[in-house]
Amino acid sequence: MTAARLWAGAAGLGICLGSGMVPEAQAAQSIRVLLASDVQQLEISSDQALWVTDEQNQAWSYHAALQIKVRGHALILNGKPVVTDRLTIRAGTHDLTMWLNGAGKRSMVHTGDENGALHVSGIVQLVRRGKSRLLVNRVDLEEYVKGVVPAEVNSTWHPEMLKVQAVATRTYALYQRMMNANRMYDVVAGIQDQVYRGRQGVDARVIAAVESTRGIVVTHHGAPIYAAFSSTAAGVTEDAMTVWSKDLPYLKGVECPFDIESPYYQWRASVKIETLEKNLRQQGFQVGSISHVAPQSYSRAGRVATLRVMHSNGELVIRGEDLRRAVGYTIVPSTQFSVQSIEQDLVFSGYGAGHAVGLCQWGAKELAELGYSFSSILSYYYPGTELGDAALTHSRPVPSMPPS
DSSP: OHHHHHHHHHHHHTTTTTTOOOOSOOOOOEEEEEEESSOSEEEEEOSSOEEEEETTOOEEEESSOEEEEEETTEEEETTEEEEOSEEEEEBTBSOEEEEEEETTEEOOSSOOSTTSOEEEOSEEEEEEETTEEEEEEEEEHHHHHHHHHHHHSOTTSOHHHHHHHHHHHHHHHHHHHHHTTTSSOSEESSTTSOOOOTTTTOOHHHHHHHHHTTTEEEEETTEEOOOOEESBOSEEOBOHHHHHSOOOTTOOOOEETTOTTSTTSEEEEEEEHHHHHHHHHHTTOOOOSEEEEEEEEEOTTSOEEEEEEEETTEEEEEEHHHHHHHHOTTTSOOSOEEEEEETTEEEEEEEOBSOOBSEEHHHHHHHHHTTOOHHHHHHHHSTTOEEEEGGGOOOOOOOOOOOO
């Protein structure tokens, strides 16, 4: 049953796109990536002169490292104050190296190299939003995809799987750009959207996967889809309706018995009951002292949809995803779990990692190793979709999706 669908997908799509053919019509496109949301101090360097402009097109050049400090509405550039809401930094076609300083410690908000530096192409902007300064990297779409692929999967994986990730990443970014045209950025460089680490981890295998699929996106009725993906389904993938209350025809559950080699296929975790109480309260839930937690309902795929939380002030019914958020997504990797109370702890035993909607990364890895093309794998996990040229897609009013 499953194999038949995959072979059908390979036959239907592999001939025209599975061999690595690239669409001819392509438009230069860029993505605005939020790197940090509350910058206080920033250091930037390049092996070429840095050019800095404000929103009034006043310009300055720096031939060495530039240090920027935020002081209210002003920015201090190597000791010189500049009052501006938007500052743009570039180094021609050369890369930028950045360190974000906070609380006296040099570190980027999102993981950089061993020295805490983040290396990016394109331009960076410091944009004022209220009392905060956003750090945004405006980067070529294909360069952005190269920065995401090795951060989301291992670059030593099968080349067809790297192509799968490249196409899904590109599609997701364009969808978010369509939906966030009035926002200061399109995507966040973290798990809220897709992990992006600039040049870190970009090697020949990643470049080959991105370039061989350049401009290719997953479409539904001519528009890029919300290309959701997660690590390990460990069973049937989920309907978007179940997880996000969004009825998207291409995000329907499919069988995924392919990811058994994933390190997240089976797991066990525990959390202090008092920690759960505190975290639930911080999220706005009114709970007293918790005495019992048990699943109440399950999704069609067998994951926990809702739980009953018995506490000293009554009973609380919460979604499985809400409990994951309260405990911590890294502690409870998925909602496919059972739970029991052991003294002052809640012990979770479960399977899989992530929301399990759309593409399963470890499942796609196995399918690639079995010989399936990137196009047939994408067709399987996003049923009813087609591959198309990003330059020829169109936007249409599609409901925005919550973070993955």
